[in-house]
Every structure is written in structure tokens, then in C-alpha cells.
Amino acid sequence: MxxxxxxxxxxxxxxxxxxxxxxxxxxxxxxxxxxxxxxxxxxxxxxxxxxxxxxxxxxxxxxxxxxxxxxxxxxxxxxxxxNPPRTPVVRNEFVLRLFLLFALDPKEARSVLADYAAAVQRDLDALTALVESANFDPHDGVLPDPLAFGHLAAGFGLHMLPASRDWAQWAITQIDNQTGEDAGHEGARETGTSGGDGSAEDGGATKGSGAVEETPGS
Amino acid sequence: MxxxxxxxxxxxxxxxxxxxxxxxxxxxxxxxxxxxxxxxxxxxxxxxxxxxxxxxxxxxxxxxxxxxxxxxxxxxxxxxxxNPPRTPVVRNEFVLRLFLLFALDPKEARSVLADYAAAVQRDLDALTALVESANFDPHDGVLPDPLAFGHLAAGFGLHMLPASRDWAQWAITQIDNQTGEDAGHEGARETGTSGGDGSAEDGGATKGSGAVEETPGS
DNA sequence: CAACGACATGTAGAAGTTGACACGTGACGG
DNA sequence: CCGTCACGTGTCAACTTCTACATGTCGTTG
Structure with missing residues (x-):
């Protein structure tokens, strides 16, 4: 419905x-x-x-x-x-793919994540540009009215896209730490598969003791 | 498929x-x-x-x-x-509902958003507790292996849930600013509809000049 | 050992979604 | 005025998903 x-x-x-x-x-x-x-x-x-x-x-x-x-x-x-239902349905092929990455070997997974982060960044840049141009045709995107439909949606993108990109980068560091620790011979080099361009690389983050870390807190 | x-x-x-x-x-x-x-x-x-x-x-x-x-x-x-498709399908009844909130009047929309933010916070608390208890049954949630399935998913939740909650709170401030500005007589009082508990209220943020603001940058 | 609840797997029909095709219109260039 | 392209609405068959029902098992408790 x-x-x-x-x-x-x-x-x-x-x-x-x-x-x-x-x-x-x-x-x-x-x-x-x-x-x-x-x-x-x-x-x-x-x-x-x-x-x-x-x-x-x-x-x-x-x-x-x-x-x-x-x-x-x-x-x-x-x-x-x-009257929201208790359990609304979510179907997101993007996210599904990302969740199943463990089935690839680390360097392939890393490449897919890097591609994803780069794509999200492009979306974010486009949305940011749209929002900053602040006086669009009302029929063409975000409306100036703060309660209006497009405004809430744009705000949603501006909040969720960075989080999504950051998650991908976090996942990349997890992979790098893992391969660096117990497979140090083929860890963090350029991957190549499926055209990853490496534009989503993250500096820092060399700790990592096994549990989930470096995530935004509550 | x-x-x-x-x-x-x-x-x-x-x-x-x-x-x-x-x-x-x-x-x-x-x-x-x-x-x-x-x-x-x-x-x-x-x-x-x-x-x-x-x-x-x-x-x-x-x-x-x-x-x-x-x-x-x-x-x-x-x-x-x-081989990801160009345009994967997304269906999220949650988000759909949130995007259509403009069809309610401001205080109702505010109430739904507050409920949503509170629910997200509960999910986040539960997930945080799960992750912090760090030594779960491998069949019961997150695995200690950083590359494993549950680990990526938990990290996803830890990144996305706060963003989702923050968006809802941002949307609430947008509504409050709006109603405070051009309908100051019935703006920010307790809403009541559908049992909002007010636990997701946000202090501060009284600016707001019309464009999208206070969002995490790139 | 009978009753009961969690375990475990399925079927049938209806509703929702997809992909491919079909068909007429208005505007515009050559 | 002819071709073509974007506009605009629709049908149909195949496939996916939902709701509800159906069936039997195992372990526990009284």
C-alpha cells in the first residue's frame, strides 16, 4: 500500500x-x-x-x-x-550488497567499498551544490519553504550521505587493519578490480583491537 | 533477484x-x-x-x-x-512516511518526528549495548572478526542511526523555527498525538534563515 | 501419556512490481 | 509537410512478495 x-x-x-x-x-x-x-x-x-x-x-x-x-x-x-506499523519494510539493494561483502576476499571488498564511498561523495557534492544554489525552480528540486517536501528530503540526504560514506571508509580501515595484522604480505596496496579509483582513502586509524570502534557515539 | x-x-x-x-x-x-x-x-x-x-x-x-x-x-x-546495477532499488516505508510529513500540520509532524527520533535512539542504545558487550555468541549477533558479516552490519547501524536521529531533530528545529516565525501563537508546545514522550528534544538552534543548515558537512 | 508450545516446512491465492511492448500527440527542424 | 523526438498514457505476461492457512514433530510439563 x-x-x-x-x-x-x-x-x-x-x-x-x-x-x-x-x-x-x-x-x-x-x-x-x-x-x-x-x-x-x-x-x-x-x-x-x-x-x-x-x-x-x-x-x-x-x-x-x-x-x-x-x-x-x-x-x-x-x-x-x-499510524506507523510496528515493522515497516525496508529493501535496499545497495546496502544488501555492502553487507555481503565478506563473501569476497579483502582486496575485492575494499575496492567495492572505495567505489561506493566515491559514488556517495559524488551524490553528496551534487546535493550540496543544489542546496547552496538556494534559489531553484520550485519544480526542480528543493523548495525554500522549510516545511516543504523537498526541504526535508534534502536535509535527509545531507545527513545520511556523509554517514554512509563514513561507514564505507570505516569498513575500509577495518579491512586494512585485518589484512595488515594477519596477512601482512598483501594488505594495503592498490586494488584495481572494477575500476576503483582510490579517491575515498582515509588517513589515520591504525588502531583496532577487534571490537567495533571509531564510530560516532550516541 | x-x-x-x-x-x-x-x-x-x-x-x-x-x-x-x-x-x-x-x-x-x-x-x-x-x-x-x-x-x-x-x-x-x-x-x-x-x-x-x-x-x-x-x-x-x-x-x-x-x-x-x-x-x-x-x-x-x-x-x-x-557488478552492481546502475540504479538499485530502494524501498523504505519509514523514510517514505517521514518525507510525506509536510502533509500533516506542524505540530503533528513534530510529534511523529519526535517519536521517530526516540525510537531510533532506542535502537541505537540497544545496538551500542550489544557491541560493547563485545563477547557475544557468534550466532547471536556481531562476530568478533572485523571482516565478518555482523561486524559490518553493526558498524553500519552505529553510523547510520545517529545520522537518522540527528536528521529528525534537525527537522524538528526546522518546524519550530517555521511555526515560531509565521505562526507564533501555536508553535512549540507539547504535542501529545500518538504518545510522543518528548525524550528526543533538542536544545539550542534558534537560528534558521530559510536554507538548509546545521547539517554535517562533507 | 495427553496437552501444549516452540520448532520446522510448506501450499495457495491475491496483491504488488517489472520489463517489454504499443500507440497516439505536439513541437520543431529541414 | 515530413521525419523525428520528447511527451503522455496505457496493456500484458512474468515474476516477486504477502497473507493466510496447513501439517507434522519434538520436548516439556502435569
Whole structure:
């Protein structure tokens, strides 16, 4: 049912057509919150309209239909937002891959982590640039209104991306410490596999006594 | 196909039965990486065996079948780990809900955020306690081996949970600033809705000029 | 030894998601 | 005015996941 509420949420922000909503979906929710394809969006909009939670408020060129949320839709969305389930579903193929890295040998795992950290850094740079340019088109990214949809999402990225990158770098130091300790003959040299560019290297951190360390505290 | 690789990953760590793998799944992958139900696990194990990626190495009491990964399975997993897709799928009902908070009025949104921050803090406390008790049963959580599965996952939690909590607190200050500025008559009082306990309140932070601020830098 | 709860594995149908394809429209350049 | 490309909406079959149900076992307790 999450897709339904994702769409109701977007409609609560502003009415729009399937095509337009698909684009907004990709811009805002897709990365961290929820993924959906355009055909799913169209189908769900039809269902939303059938259930009276949204309605067609305009029909334009090329069969374009603009949907708006109804009062019933707002009430339903509100109820969903205020009643979180005990165990929400999380599916993240990124993270899954990272968690399973132990199945590779250390230098391969190190390479994947370095690539990941670099990619996260690129995302972060892009987001930072977007946020700092502070006066964007409201339809193109973050809104100036601090309560608005894009603002919360941007803040989320600005908090989570560094943490994600730092974790990857921490994991790299764990690997380096490990290979340096009990396999000192092939530890910390350039890896090469899958095009790692080494741009995510971390200085320091040569301790490491076995337990989890060097993590941000509570 | 992610479930398939999640299971191959767990099997690469250690052989196990469907029941046991389901438990390991819930303990390790479920929270951040991938969610699956027990019946899905059993079905996928059958398919894995049919495809030669896993095999039954032992049949015990109560029809219990212990599966182990095969060489083909290891190769397949390795290939998957080393070849990430351009756009992995992310679905997180938690985050979706948080992103759509703008559809509530400020005090309700504030309450949900406070609840969320408190819940994250509880998770973090639990994880910290687990990690600090440093000598757990290897089958019960984090392994002492720094490269091992649970270790990377625990480190992930220790990095991401504080960021997540901090984001929620940041969002709360954004709401407080907003309501304090242009609706000063009903801004920062106790909310009550859905049982917020206020334990995640943040002192300070009364600035706020419209753009995204007070976020960890690059 | 009967009852009971945790263990352990599964099936069936419905709902959600994916990937590929299909088809008409409007704008714009040549 | 013709081709082409982005726009815009949709269908369909295959696959994945969810909810609910079904079935039997082992160990413990009364």
C-alpha cells in the first residue's frame, strides 16, 4: 500500500498528471524512500480515482489527465502518516550488497567499498551544490519553504550521505587493519578490480583491537 | 533477484536450514538491507538447489534440511557483488512516511518526528549495548572478526542511526523555527498525538534563515 | 501419556512490481 | 509537410512478495 500513499503525498503537495507525478517521484522519493515505474503510477492513479481518494480535475492535450487529492484522500493519507506499523519494510539493494561483502576476499571488498564511498561523495557534492544554489525552480528540486517536501528530503540526504560514506571508509580501515595484522604480505596496496579509483582513502586509524570502534557515539 | 543473493550471502557465511536462515535473516539483513518472510526463504532455497547454487548437505529431525552453498553459488554471488546495477532499488516505508510529513500540520509532524527520533535512539542504545558487550555468541549477533558479516552490519547501524536521529531533530528545529516565525501563537508546545514522550528534544538552534543548515558537512 | 508450545516446512491465492511492448500527440527542424 | 523526438498514457505476461492457512514433530510439563 505504500505506493498509494506516496502518490497521495505527492498529490497533497500539488495536483498533477501521471507523467508529471512520475517525474516528481523520480526526483524526490526514488532515491531514499520508494521506487516505482511509470506504469505503476498510472494504474494506481486510476485506482485512487476509483476509490474516491483522488479525482480528475482537468483533461488536457494528448489525453493528459490532471489528478488532485480529495478530502477523503487527505484523511486517508493523514491516517497512514499518524499510524506507523510496528515493522515497516525496508529493501535496499545497495546496502544488501555492502553487507555481503565478506563473501569476497579483502582486496575485492575494499575496492567495492572505495567505489561506493566515491559514488556517495559524488551524490553528496551534487546535493550540496543544489542546496547552496538556494534559489531553484520550485519544480526542480528543493523548495525554500522549510516545511516543504523537498526541504526535508534534502536535509535527509545531507545527513545520511556523509554517514554512509563514513561507514564505507570505516569498513575500509577495518579491512586494512585485518589484512595488515594477519596477512601482512598483501594488505594495503592498490586494488584495481572494477575500476576503483582510490579517491575515498582515509588517513589515520591504525588502531583496532577487534571490537567495533571509531564510530560516532550516541 | 536480491532475495536469492541475500540467501547465498548468508549461506556463504555458514550453511543452515530454512528455519535457521530465516532467523539469521531477521537478525541481520531485515532492518537495513532486505526484508523477506519465512515462506519466501523456503521457496528460494528450493530454487537455489534446483539451480545448483546450493545443495542439501544434511537432513535432520523434523524434515530439517541443511543447505550449503556450492561452488557455482559462490561464483554467482561473487559476480553479483562485483557488478552492481546502475540504479538499485530502494524501498523504505519509514523514510517514505517521514518525507510525506509536510502533509500533516506542524505540530503533528513534530510529534511523529519526535517519536521517530526516540525510537531510533532506542535502537541505537540497544545496538551500542550489544557491541560493547563485545563477547557475544557468534550466532547471536556481531562476530568478533572485523571482516565478518555482523561486524559490518553493526558498524553500519552505529553510523547510520545517529545520522537518522540527528536528521529528525534537525527537522524538528526546522518546524519550530517555521511555526515560531509565521505562526507564533501555536508553535512549540507539547504535542501529545500518538504518545510522543518528548525524550528526543533538542536544545539550542534558534537560528534558521530559510536554507538548509546545521547539517554535517562533507 | 495427553496437552501444549516452540520448532520446522510448506501450499495457495491475491496483491504488488517489472520489463517489454504499443500507440497516439505536439513541437520543431529541414 | 515530413521525419523525428520528447511527451503522455496505457496493456500484458512474468515474476516477486504477502497473507493466510496447513501439517507434522519434538520436548516439556502435569
Amino acid at each position: 505504500s505506493l498509494r500513499y506516496a502518490l497521495l503525498g505527492l498529490l497533497a503537495d500539488e495536483a498533477g498528471s501521471g507523467y508529471e507525478l512520475t517525474k516528481r517521484f523520480e526526483r524526490s522519493l526514488d532515491r531514499y524512500a520508494w521506487h516505482a515505474k511509470h506504469n505503476q503510477v498510472y494504474q494506481e492513479l486510476n485506482r485512487l480515482a476509483a476509490d474516491g481518494l483522488a479525482e480528475v480535475v482537468e483533461e488536457g492535450a494528448r489525453g493528459r489527465k490532471t489528478y488532485a487529492i480529495t478530502e477523503a484522500g487527505r484523511a486517508d493519507l493523514r491516517h497512514w502518516l499518524l | 536480491s532475495l536469492r543473493y541475500a540467501l547465498l550471502g548468508l549461506l556463504a557465511d555458514e550453511a543452515g536450514s530454512g528455519y535457521e536462515l530465516t532467523k539469521r535473516f531477521e537478525r541481520s539483513l531485515d532492518r537495513y538491507a532486505w526484508h523477506a518472510k519465512h515462506n519466501q526463504v523456503y521457496q528460494e532455497l528450493n530454487r537455489l538447489a534446483a539451480d545448483g547454487l546450493a545443495e542439501v548437505v544434511e537432513e535432520g529431525a523434523r524434515g530439517r534440511k541443511t543447505y550449503a552453498i556450492t561452488e557455482a553459488g559462490r561464483a554467482d554471488l561473487r559476480h553479483w557483488l562485483l
